[in-house]
Amino acid sequence: MLAMNYRGPKRVRIDNKQLPEILHPQDAIVRVTRSCICGSDLHLYNGSVPDTRVGMTFGHEFTGVVEQIGSQVQKIKVGDKVLVPFNIACGKCVFCQQELYGNCHESNPEATAVGGIYGYSHTAGGYNGGQAEYVRVPYADVGPSVIPDWMHPDDAVLMTDVVPTGYQAAEMGGIRKGDTVVVFGAGPIGIMAARCAWLFGARRVIVIDYVDYRLDFARKYAPCEAYDFRSLEDPVVFIKRTTDWMGADVCIDAVGAEAAGSALQTLLGRKLLLQGGSATALHWAINAVKKGGIVSIVGVYGPIDTLIPIGNVVSKGLTLRGNQASVKRLLPRLIEHVRTGVLNPKALITHHVPLEEVSDAYRIFSDKLDGCIKTVLIPPSSRN
Amino acid sequence: MAQPKIDPTQVPGWGVDADPKNDPTYPMKRRNDGEHAGYSWDRPTQQPATVEILHSNERPNLSAVFGTASPPVALSGMIRRLAFKYSESSYAHWLPLMLADRINEVEGVVHDLSQGRVPNFFAERGGKAQWKHSPDRMLGRLLIGAFVVSAAVGYFTAPKSEEDLDQMEDDSSRSVTSRCPRNVHHAVAHFQE
Structure with missing residues (x-):
């Protein structure tokens, strides 16, 4: 089968790889119909996630058709069209039982801090991902959801990560009616977080980034105010000033390890890889939120230490909340939002690219070329 | 600088998920305190390890399933x-x-x-897309790369100046000082005079 093949930082290609096999009685094999490139894939692409081994296939946002099921699978059947949450969850451990499906204890032997994630290095379990024609799906009775007949395939694939992560970013902010919410990052997750902040009753939503076309997109899609931090003398001072010197009620870090805006953070986190990423957005979030406010973190960082002003967290009495989105928990509500038209995920997709052109697709997404917001890879069997 | 404020009530879905109970810790999890019983749940069937799998020393075993992507x-x-x-x-x-x-x-x-x-490093790095959509940036990167490589090659291969060559000749005739830093060399030479 055709599959993306990681060869080293900024080097990926399409190769013929062996078909995946059933390795566990609760496995399914899914023929991929769509898979996305996620902003967090760029951390792998740039070589900043430890234990990202050559030969891996990335891709944790995908939909497909069930081709084969293991002997213990009962809830899905061959031929079902499914969307597959990016987290691999057993449904039985105490964390899954508490609906913390992003923190499963039976899906990743290689690190206890993170549950299993498709195509996200051996630090997240060593699973090949969905940027391929076929993929192995463990715990097939727990994760995959049958796609409703009425749902557009492009909406479905964004329900595997982008929509739940953006929604949970807003949810973790504990937004109250009347709150001012600042979202750092105008990538797909940040834009979705801004959109969802309204659902929780925000009075004002502001997005901060530096990529003009993405700021324009956020203004129209969310809708929201959106500012280029390069045009602000200091984004923290700007947010203080525009909130009558109080600070935002809620700040959301939707950037993570690849943040621009600070030479020191860029040097330590992106060039020298001496910390778990460039934490510029998180630094600003902590300093721009009000005293007693909440900082919600969905931006992905590496596992090693990262430079943030933790003293200010204490002194300001902040609450930091972060997690991998619990996709399975959120799906029923989010599917309803798509059905009623409250959310329109597919509008985020700017590029449909043949799977065979995965190298170029990564470059376009990574370098923010051609007005790219969100890229979907389409395998040959799904293009007709 | 400031952009027009948006009327929240005109945004589709405004407030539909507002939840006054959404304080920190809720609804992130449906608490059942199962952790207090330790690692004692009814585990899924164990996947057999057909390739070498490394596991964190912060857990006693392999998780019930795992990936086998790149041993x-x-x-x-x-x-x-x-x-x-x-x-x-x-x-x-x-x-x-x-x-x-x-x-x-x-x-x-x-x-x-x-x-x-x-x-094919060019293709693997998405060179075609970069050339198509951002030739300026690509040329800039190539120029910077060429400059760095040229500078490095020049630094390590350029001939020494005439003065340095003379100095090296002198040094070789005075074995005792041949590996000394320049200032130490002068001090020793002065002492010998």
């Missing part, structure tokens, strides 16, 4: 095995893994060559 190999594999002797809380775990990743990249190139395949 540890060669020198990078040896380093990874060493790294897994240390906990996720230790730099001795993560930094060797980063080193192993870089070595693994070289191993990948060697493996390609051993299979009779020359890696």
